[in-house]
Amino acid sequence: AAMQPLSLEHKLHHLRQIFAAMDSVLVAYSGGIDSTVVLKVAYDQLGDSVVGVTAISPTFPAVELDSATRVAKEIGARHELVQTDQLKISAFTENDANRCFHCKTDLYQLLGKLRETHATAVIVDGTNLDDLGDDRPGIKAAREWGVRSPLVEANLSKAEIRSLAKDLGLSNWDKPAAACLSSRIPRGITITREKLSRVELAEEVLFAEGFRHCRVRDHGEIARIEVSQDELIRILEGERGTRISRRVKELGFRFVTLDLEGYRPGGVSIDPPRPAK
Helix, strand or coil: CCCCCCCHHHHHHHHHHHHHCCCEEEEECCCCHHHHHHHHHHHHHHHHHEEEEEEECCCCCHHHHHHHHHHHHHHCCEEEEEECCHHHCHHHHCCCCCHHHHHHHHHHHHHHHHHCCCCCEEEECCCCHHHHHCCCHHHHHHHHCCCECHHHHCCCCHHHHHHHHHHCCCCCCCCCCCCCHHHHCCCCCCCCHHHHHHHHHHHHHHHHCCCCCEEEEEECCEEEEEECHHHHHHHCCCCHHHHHHHHHHHCCCCEEEECCCCCCCCCCCCCCCCCCC
8 A cells, every 4th residue: 555645743743853963953043933943842852952043143134033032932942043144254255055054054164163162962953855956055055064854854844834833733834935145145246234235224115015935136227126926016006116116225226127028036046148149
């Protein structure tokens, strides 16, 4: 007979066993749904032998830090903030296809140093099954540093993790996916503090207008706004579009455009169009 697919209950049980076999754990914790589930389940198993570590840097939006701190408090887990600055790494600011590899290498080196004070700690991240399908340089860095991905080990997909987060009573179970601010700047364009800050402030304009799934992509003089398909129409209601445009221009963009395809992850790693022959 064909094997029955494992129930979510089984997978959660497996995840708990993975942590139960560890002595202490450092969680690379961003406040996103994946690393939150990791922190929660690890904490339920091991209590204060678990520390969530969040790296604060110019690429990490302030609004994400606030929510990460709040959710860690709700869980009750220890939460440490460490400062880092990827903008000091020229291989990162060059913004090529390996950007995430350099950033994660920086993060895992930092966690490795922290680990010396928790000698028995295993470093874990929030990588899930769905992440493995993509070409993810950050995952390569995790492998090189011996970082474990318990959600992958327990065979959990993104949808299952959301469902678990809801069952576990986590307040951020339906939180839209976040990504580091550098992902708003097209590949090959140098990343600077000014660009990151401008994008962050532009997105705050959209949050203030009530948009949840949004990105502002930086194309030099042009700000390209992506919101989810069902919110496209809202941007143009009444004075809203004009108001958003005015505020985003005040940040130094000359043109403010709305992308008709709507929000999509990885929206700037698009290769430039080839000139017509």
